[in-house]
Amino acid sequence: MKLLLRTLAAVFVFAGIFAGCLSILLLVVLMVRFPPLLIVVVLACWIFNRLARASKSAHQ
16 A cells, blocks of 8 residues: 555656646747747746845845
């Protein structure tokens, strides 16, 4: 029973890692094909970085 549970957990971990890598790969392909998407992703990362810095400085 313990071996079955461990195997099932390993399958779920593998599926999660595989799905994450596949989604990142598809996002990169879309960003190469559609440059406005690249601009949107870079802008979102920049905004997130600014908000994280503001939150960090507000907590100190």
